[in-house]
Amino acid sequence: FTNFVSAHQVSPADAMQLIDRAEGFKHGTPVPAHGPVYAANLFFENSTRTHTSFEMAERKLGLTVIPFDPSHSSVTKGETLEDTIKTLAAIGINIAVMRHPADAYYEPLLAASPTLAIVNAGDGAGQHPSQMMLDLMTIHEEFGGFTGLNIGIVGDLSHSRVAHSDAEMLTKLGANIFFSGPEKWFSPEYKQFGPYLPLAELVPKVDVLMLLRVQLERFNADESGAFSKESYHQKYGVTDALAQTMKSRAIIMHPAPVNRDVELASDLVEAPQSRIFMQMHNGVFMRMAMLEAVMHARRFGEVGAAAPAM
Ligand code: CP
Known part of the structure; x- marks a missing residue:
C-alpha cells in the first residue's frame, strides 16, 4: 500500500x-x-x-x-x-x-x-477505508471469518462512505449483504452487493446489524424536513422492540457518532449485543x-x- x-x-x-x-x-x-x-x-x-x-x-x-x-x-x-x-x-x-x-x-x-x-x-x-478495516476486524473477532455471514447495512445509504467501503469489501470476503432504511436512499450502486429489505424482515435475518448515522449536515433543507427524529426512529430506526427480534448471537455495529433515538434506540448503544465502543477501540x-x-x-x-x- x-x-x-x-x-x-x-x-x-x-x-x-x-x-x-x-x-x-x-x-x-x-x-x-x-x-x-x-x-x-x-x-x-x-x-x-x-x-x-x-x-x-x-x-x-x-x-x-x-x-x-x-x-x-x-x-x-x-x-x-x-x-x-x-x-x-x-x-x-x-x-x-x-x-x-x-x-x-x-x-x-x-x-x-x-x-x-x-x-x-x-x-x-x-x-472510508480505515472504518472499513476496523469494522472487518470487529466482525472477524466475533465470528472468526466472513464467508456466509449475513450483514445488514441500514440507514443513510445515499451519503455513506462507510456503506460504500464496507459493502464492497464484505462482498469480496464472501459475506451476504442486505440493505434497509428509506428506500429512496438505496441508490443504484448498491444493487450489485445485495437486495433491499424492509427493516422488520432484515433484522431477524442478520448476524451483523450495521446502522448508519443520518447525516443531517449533508441534506438540503427540503430533504431534512422530510422526517422528524421521532418519525425516522419509528419507521427506519432500530427500536427496543425490533432489537428483540435479532438472532441471539447477532451484534449491533455503528461507525458513530450515533444519533441516539434516531437510527438506534439510545439504550441499545450500550446493550450487550453492541460492539460500537469495541469498533472504536479496534x-x-x-x-x-x-x-x-x-x-x-x-x-x-x-x-x-x-x-x-x-
Ligand atoms: N466513524 C467516524 O468516522 O467518526 P468521526 O467522524 O468522529 O471520525
Whole structure:
C-alpha cells in the first residue's frame, strides 16, 4: 500500500493480513524499531474518532506527528490541495492522513507528490477505508471469518462512505449483504452487493446489524424536513422492540457518532449485543497496521532506504 485510499485496492488476502497484524498489536505484539517517520493529519471535515485514533496509532508506532489545522493553513488563502501536499512533502512529511468533503479528493494528489503517502480518512460520500478495516476486524473477532455471514447495512445509504467501503469489501470476503432504511436512499450502486429489505424482515435475518448515522449536515433543507427524529426512529430506526427480534448471537455495529433515538434506540448503544465502543477501540490497532503497511511499501523509516527524490 504506497497509498491507502479505497476498498477497491484491498484484496481479501490483504484484508486478512491487516486483521492479523491489528489483532497482534491489540494483544501485545511489540512495535518494531524504525528510523524517523513524519505524519500530518489533515482534517478538512470534523472528526472525533478517526482523527484521534489515527494520532494515537501514529504515536504508538513511534511516528512524529506534525500538527496541521486547516483553518489556520494557507488553504484559507486559496492554496490548492495539490500545492499543500507538495509543500508538506518538501518540508519532509512522509504520510498525510486526510479527510475532505469532496468525493475522491485524493485522485489528483496521488500524482502531486511521489514522495508522500496519502491515507484516506474519509472522502465525501466516497470511501472510508480505515472504518472499513476496523469494522472487518470487529466482525472477524466475533465470528472468526466472513464467508456466509449475513450483514445488514441500514440507514443513510445515499451519503455513506462507510456503506460504500464496507459493502464492497464484505462482498469480496464472501459475506451476504442486505440493505434497509428509506428506500429512496438505496441508490443504484448498491444493487450489485445485495437486495433491499424492509427493516422488520432484515433484522431477524442478520448476524451483523450495521446502522448508519443520518447525516443531517449533508441534506438540503427540503430533504431534512422530510422526517422528524421521532418519525425516522419509528419507521427506519432500530427500536427496543425490533432489537428483540435479532438472532441471539447477532451484534449491533455503528461507525458513530450515533444519533441516539434516531437510527438506534439510545439504550441499545450500550446493550450487550453492541460492539460500537469495541469498533472504536479496534480502530487504533487497525490504523497502526494500515500505517505500518504504508511505511513498509514506501520503505519509510528503514535504515539504508534511499532518500526520496524531490
Ligand atoms: N466513524 C467516524 O468516522 O467518526 P468521526 O467522524 O468522529 O471520525
